[in-house]
Amino acid sequence: MQDTFLQFCMEQGLFDSHQKVLLALSGGLDSMTLVDLLYTYRDQLDINLVLVHINHHQRLESDQEEAGIRALATEKKIPLRVAHFSGPFSESRARKFRYDFFKKVMEEENCSALVTAHHADDQAETVLMRLIRGARPRHLRGIPLVQPFGPGSLIRPLLPFQKKDFPDTFHYEDESNHSLSYFRNRVRHRYLPLLEEENPQVSTALIRLGKDLDHWHQALKELTKDLDPQNVIQYQEQTNSVQFYLLEEYLTSFPDLQLNRAQFEQLHAILTKKANTQQALKNGYEVYKDYEFFEIRKISRKADDQAFEDLLQFGTMKIVGSYCFSFGIEPKEPYIESVNLPTTNPVCLRSPKTGDRILVNGHHRKISRLFINQKIPLKRRKSAVLIEQDQEILAIPEIAISDLSKDLKNDIMKGKLYIQKKDR
Structure with a gap:
C-alpha cells in the first residue's frame, strides 16, 4: 500500500502547496497508519508534520493512549498538541470541540492543512448514513478528498483505500467502535453487512454513487455559473428545477441555518410568489426580498x-x-x-x-x-x-x-x- 499511497498523493498534488501540515491522531488503526505513511514519505512530499490529539476521557484507557501518543511524538521528534474534552458528552459536541481545536492549532502552528484518516469504508458508511437520514442529493456526494478548512485545507489522503488494505500497524483499539449505541456503528456492523448479502459490492456502489452525484453537481455548477441566485428577476425566469439548485447552492453560505425540506420549500415560495417581504427564518436568520434582489442575513436588533x-x-x-x-x-x-x-x-x-x-x-x-x-x-x-x-x-x-x-x-x-x- 505504501508505494500506492505515495503515488496517489503525488498524482493528486495533495501537498504541493503545503509545507507544514497538522495530522489528527486518535490512536486507532486509521490514524496510526496515516502517521506512519506521512512520516515515511515526509521528504518526498516535502512536508513537516505537527500532531494533534484529543483526549475525550470517555474510556479508562484514554489517558494511557494519550501517554503512548506522546511517546510516539517524542520518538519521531514531531511536535504534538493535546486537548482534553470536558462537560456532557455527545457526538456533536465532541466533534465541534475537535474541529475548533484543530483550527486553533493550525493558526498557532502556521499549518496550511489539516490531515485526517478517513478512508473508503468511511466514505461508503457516510453515503449510506446520509441516505437513511433523508439527505438531499448534494449531500450524498460523500466526503471530499480536499475541502477548505480553517486557515487552509482539510485533506483526506486515505480516502481511496479500504481498511483491509492497511498494514498491521501498532494501534489502540477503541471498544466503543463496536457499540450499537452509535449510528455509524449500526451502519458499519448491522446495516452494511445485511446489504452485502444482497450485493457483496454494495460499499463500492455507494462510493460510486457519491462520485456520480459529485460529477452531476459540478456539471450543474458550471452550467449555472453565470446566473446570480440573488437576482430576483433572473431567478424567477428559471425553471423550478434550476431555481431549487440555485437556492441550495446559495444556502451553502449559511451552514448554521439548516433548513429542513418543508422550510426550504417555504423559502422557495417566498422568492417566487411574494413581492416585497422581510421574514424570519430560523437560527437568527431572515430573508429580505424586494423586486430585484434578495438575501439571507442575520436578524439585526429592531430598534x-x-x-x-x-x-x-x-x-x-x-x-x-x-x-x-x-x-x-x-x-x-x-x-x-x-x-x-x-x-x-x-x-x-x-x-x-x-x-x-x-x-x-x-x-x-x-x-x-x-x-x-x-x-x-x-x-x-x-x-x-x-x-x-x-x-x-x-x-x-x-x-x-x-x-x-x-x-x-x-x-x-x-x-x-x-x-x-x-x-x-
Missing part, C-alpha cells in the same frame, strides 16, 4: 433609533441619509431635484411613519401604498426621507412631489429646497 427626524432652518443645509438638502440656497454643484415650499418655516426631514399620506394627482394617497405601486424596494423604503413643512408632506426625494408643492410653481412661493445626491 426605535432606526427612525430619524431632523429640522432644517431656512438659509442652511444638512445631509440626511444619502441626500444633501439646501433650504433657500441654490448649490453650485448639480442637484437632482428642487421642491417649492409655501413658507420659510423650518422643514422636517424624517423617516416614514404608519399612516403617512401625500397629495398626488388630487388624491391623498398612503405613502405605504405609493411605495408598493412604484415597486420601491424595502431597503429604500426604510431609508426614504420625507420632506414635511407645517405638518404637510411635500415630497419624497426621487419618488414623489406633492401637488401642494407643484401648485406653488405659478403661485406665491416663499422658499425652495434643493436636493443633491451624495455617494455613501
Whole structure:
C-alpha cells in the first residue's frame, strides 16, 4: 500500500502547496497508519508534520493512549498538541470541540492543512448514513478528498483505500467502535453487512454513487455559473428545477441555518410568489426580498433609533441619509431635484411613519401604498426621507412631489429646497 499511497498523493498534488501540515491522531488503526505513511514519505512530499490529539476521557484507557501518543511524538521528534474534552458528552459536541481545536492549532502552528484518516469504508458508511437520514442529493456526494478548512485545507489522503488494505500497524483499539449505541456503528456492523448479502459490492456502489452525484453537481455548477441566485428577476425566469439548485447552492453560505425540506420549500415560495417581504427564518436568520434582489442575513436588533427626524432652518443645509438638502440656497454643484415650499418655516426631514399620506394627482394617497405601486424596494423604503413643512408632506426625494408643492410653481412661493445626491 505504501508505494500506492505515495503515488496517489503525488498524482493528486495533495501537498504541493503545503509545507507544514497538522495530522489528527486518535490512536486507532486509521490514524496510526496515516502517521506512519506521512512520516515515511515526509521528504518526498516535502512536508513537516505537527500532531494533534484529543483526549475525550470517555474510556479508562484514554489517558494511557494519550501517554503512548506522546511517546510516539517524542520518538519521531514531531511536535504534538493535546486537548482534553470536558462537560456532557455527545457526538456533536465532541466533534465541534475537535474541529475548533484543530483550527486553533493550525493558526498557532502556521499549518496550511489539516490531515485526517478517513478512508473508503468511511466514505461508503457516510453515503449510506446520509441516505437513511433523508439527505438531499448534494449531500450524498460523500466526503471530499480536499475541502477548505480553517486557515487552509482539510485533506483526506486515505480516502481511496479500504481498511483491509492497511498494514498491521501498532494501534489502540477503541471498544466503543463496536457499540450499537452509535449510528455509524449500526451502519458499519448491522446495516452494511445485511446489504452485502444482497450485493457483496454494495460499499463500492455507494462510493460510486457519491462520485456520480459529485460529477452531476459540478456539471450543474458550471452550467449555472453565470446566473446570480440573488437576482430576483433572473431567478424567477428559471425553471423550478434550476431555481431549487440555485437556492441550495446559495444556502451553502449559511451552514448554521439548516433548513429542513418543508422550510426550504417555504423559502422557495417566498422568492417566487411574494413581492416585497422581510421574514424570519430560523437560527437568527431572515430573508429580505424586494423586486430585484434578495438575501439571507442575520436578524439585526429592531430598534426605535432606526427612525430619524431632523429640522432644517431656512438659509442652511444638512445631509440626511444619502441626500444633501439646501433650504433657500441654490448649490453650485448639480442637484437632482428642487421642491417649492409655501413658507420659510423650518422643514422636517424624517423617516416614514404608519399612516403617512401625500397629495398626488388630487388624491391623498398612503405613502405605504405609493411605495408598493412604484415597486420601491424595502431597503429604500426604510431609508426614504420625507420632506414635511407645517405638518404637510411635500415630497419624497426621487419618488414623489406633492401637488401642494407643484401648485406653488405659478403661485406665491416663499422658499425652495434643493436636493443633491451624495455617494455613501
